Amino acid sequence: FDNAEGYAAGAAEQVMGDVIADLRLPRDGFCVSSKVMFGAAQDPRPTQKGLSRKHVTDACHAALVRLRVDYLDLYFCHRPDPDTPVAETVWAMDALIRQGKVLYWGTSEWSAPQIREAHKIARTHHLHAPTMEQPQYNLL
Template sequence: MQYRRLGHSGLQLSALSFGAWVTFGQQVGRAQARELLALAYDNGVNFFDNAEIYNHGEAERVMGDVLADLRFPRDSYCVSSKVYFGAVKDPKPTQRGLSRKHVIEACHQALERLRMEHLDLYFCHRPDPDTPIVETVAAMDMLVRQGKVMYWGTSEWPAEAILEAHRVAKENHLAAPTMEQPQYNLLHRERVEVEYASLYDSCGMGTTIWSPLASGVLTGKYNDGIPGDARLSQPGYEWLREEVLGKGDRIAKVRRLQPIADELGVSLTQLAIAWCLLNPHVSTVMLGASKREQLEHNLGALEILPKLDEAVQKRIEQAVA
């Protein structure tokens, strides 16, 4: 495993991490979760990602129970949660958003579900137009000072809002966001590569990127339709299916990438994951898996990095242009 600093902080995260979105508490029960977390940890993964909204808190309960059962030294790994959407169905106004009340109460609730005393990373899952940024920054600063959060950050925030959070933090001597969690893959690049370009040096931001496989599109499994057991076929993810497959040129790009992977003797999945790691501003690539063999295969992406020389990178760019 390789390890990378989280932006300008001193925290080192595994280049590949493991997330619970969609799977834990839904496709993956406790027995499977135990097997997957143990496999990830044994392969050097030291960051496990979660959120209050994932299966309405059940993903955190499953992860917390399993980590407690596995008894990994708490100082050997990092766990995250995210706040904004709420953990209950049809949340009341005070049960969602980034108000001081919800940020702090959601942190306490996440800690209870995860069976932990602190969160290593805590993300504002989306920007909140109804809450002043200074209120959210102050709430996060309070949690940091109390030792309940080690690093806080944002997820899918526009660069302008992130810069405002840093300005407010500096003016008021508060803890500033350390990281952003954006979507990043061969088919979704502009925010990480263009919009955030000035943030990496000026604000010292790191990124914990999600969906390196574009919700499975970059595995090639949707080239001929949607398999019945795929994520995009799951009830409740119609919005994701429309977003992922609604752009007609995506499948064409994936088909152009396949010959490159074939010539390298690797899978399209591993090629797509490894490509994300070529970006020096990517602190960690979050993997998701519901089966042991799937996670083992994805972890193998690290081994193919040396094959992605300049000539191969140029061919990849041409394929997805």
């Protein structure tokens, strides 16, 4: 199930969490994803959007609560953040994986050079690199 903090200001994740709870689906029987970047509401505070360690961490915790799960199978950086160094985002995503809150992280509509930079940082520091990309278009 694909979600994002910004879909209906977080309400989409809340509805998905309610459905998952109502159906009592076994956790090993589904995969759930979320995306971070735009924030869950129209909030002017700079800490409530973007790909800073602060927002990535807070947004993940909020998604876990809304979705009523202990971990996200997939967690995407919804767009590149020109205000946050890629290294900060890579370190933040790696921390969430090491904490068991995220299994895999990836990007959405990042350029090839941005993805290469993320992989180089991860490789240099022995961190988890992004493992998927959600492009706007594909060959299919």
